Structures are given as structure tokens and as C-alpha cells.
Amino acid sequence: MIQEKKKAFNNFAVAKGLRSTRQRDIILDTFLSTNQHISVEELYLKIKSGNQGIGQATVYRTLKLFTEAGLAREILLNDGQTRYEHVIAGEHHDHLVCTGCNAIIEFEDETIEKLQKDIAARQGFHMRSHKLEIYGLCIKCRH
Amino acid sequence: MIQEKKKAFNNFAVAKGLRSTRQRDIILDTFLSTNQHISVEELYLKIKSGNQGIGQATVYRTLKLFTEAGLAREILLNDGQTRYEHVIAGEHHDHLVCTGCNAIIEFEDETIEKLQKDIAARQGFHMRSHKLEIYGLCIKCRH
């Protein structure tokens, strides 16, 4: 699966005439090895801790490339930082965020997806994407 | 309705021991006279254009107060600016955003609301709030 993603990025790079660089390889490997929802800063620090010096700007730029290439998706919660998650082909999910401990749980719901398309259509919109976040307190944080 | 909101803010201010000031009156009047989804900058400029000099910081601070008081709600779309909309008692709605012209259409959907609560409950969450945005192209922007 990791190999597939690497290949996917490679295809994208070739198609776009991008060069292959040490930095992009490292950033991709590190991104693929992380959990979901990593912030740019976190990824940058993770790379740094592996003694592989890469500039922050490059991490920012490269994550945008991954997004363009369809391997990553930006998620903006309410903490002022952009996070990135892995895109898994054909899978869409939304987020349940605990306002107590900041835990993020993913979920999917076909019915909601469909209702959204209907709502958009009713207003003459062609739905491109959507964002649904449910905020609340998880079991642990309800004391 | 405007009077009610003013009274509501006044009650909040009294309860919190806040002083009543010229600035807060002007900001509240201006906010209540605007359309939905105004950014802080827009509100600030609107006030400024009325020859009533009020500092930006005060506008920021005051909108936070309105939010606390329950008259306004922060909305964060994907443009990096916080916008505020009016809170209408008991009414909740979500947003349909045109990525072409940035038009924002509000909608409500009981079924989606209910499904969200169910999803949260299924994960042991106590839902506090949620945010749903559908992005797409409106009729005009589909050329």
C-alpha cells in the first residue's frame, strides 16, 4: 500500500514534470509512516528528529503537492493549524472531535452523504466536496 | 428583534459586570444591521466608513463578547478569516458555499441533524455542536 502511494506520487510528479528529490522522498516516507491528522509542524519535527534536516518551507510545499496528487487531504479543525490525513482511494469520512482531549474519530455515513448531495442539488449546486465535523465530549472526558 | 438582541446583550453585560460603552453600542448596532457572515475586517471597515472611529482590536474583542453572549456565532470557512453570523434563537443551519463566487447559502436539515446525534452517541460522544459545509459550484458559476 505504501508502495502504491509512492508510485502514485511518482506518476503525478512525472506528469507534472516535477523532479525527484531526496527531500520529497523523505517527506513522503515520513508522512506515510504517520498516523492520521498530522500537522505540518508535527511532521516537520518528526523529520528533524530523524536527523534529516529539511526546511519547514519544503514540508509546507510538499504537503500541498501531496494534496494535489491526491494522497493527502487538508483538514482544518478549530485549532488554527492545518492538518493532513491520508487519502484512501474511494473512501470518504468525516470527523468526530472530542473538545476535551482533542481525540479525533473518523466515521462514514452513506445517508448523510446522499442527503448532502440532494441539498446541494435542490439549490442548483454541483457538490464538489464537503466537510462535516461533530464536536462533543467523548466517554472519558465526560467524567 | 433588534431591540431584543440589544436587551439580551445588556443582560449579559450586567451579569458579567461589563461596562456599557459607546464602542460596544456602535459595534452591536452595526453588527445587527449587517447581512450574515461578516468578517471582522468587513465590520471594522463598515464602522469606519460611518466616521465612527473604533479600533480593530475593539471590534475583535467585542465580537468575541457577542459570541459569548450568544448573539453571534463564529464561522470558519476555508479562506483564513473568521466570520460571524447572527444567532437566531433555536435555529441551526449549515452552509452551502460556492467555490466560484463565494456565495453562501444557508440550509437546515432535520434528518442530518438527527443522524449526527446518532453517530456521536454510537461512539459514546455527547454532541455539543457541529459544522457542516458543502462546497460546490452554484448555477451561475457552472457556466
Add this chain to the structure above:
DNA sequence: CATGTAATGAAAATGAATTTCAAAAGCAGA
């Protein structure tokens, strides 16, 4: 391997939002 161009990184710039702090203004109580 030389040459043109893309990518990198450090530092500067940006832009929204927040904080600082001195001055101004509200609010008691005398």
C-alpha cells in the same frame, strides 16, 4: 559533464488575531 531549470532553505514577509500598556472613560460611593 555542462547547462538550463527546478527545488531547497534561511530569512524575511504576510496576514489574521491577540496582547500590551498608557490614556480615556465608566461607575460607585462620598
Add this chain to the structure above:
DNA sequence: TCTGCTTTTGAAATTCATTTTCATTACATG
């Protein structure tokens, strides 16, 4: 109404994430 205490204000400085700049480095192709 005056006095004194405290909150609020505003301009400027600060913060913080992100983007841009630009000189340098490193791909890749002839």
C-alpha cells in the same frame, strides 16, 4: 458633582501559522 478605582479603549507591538523571496544547490537532459 467630585474622587478614586477599575474597566475599556486604541495604537502599536507581538504572535503564530503560512507563504514568499532569493541566492544557492541539485536534478536531468542533451
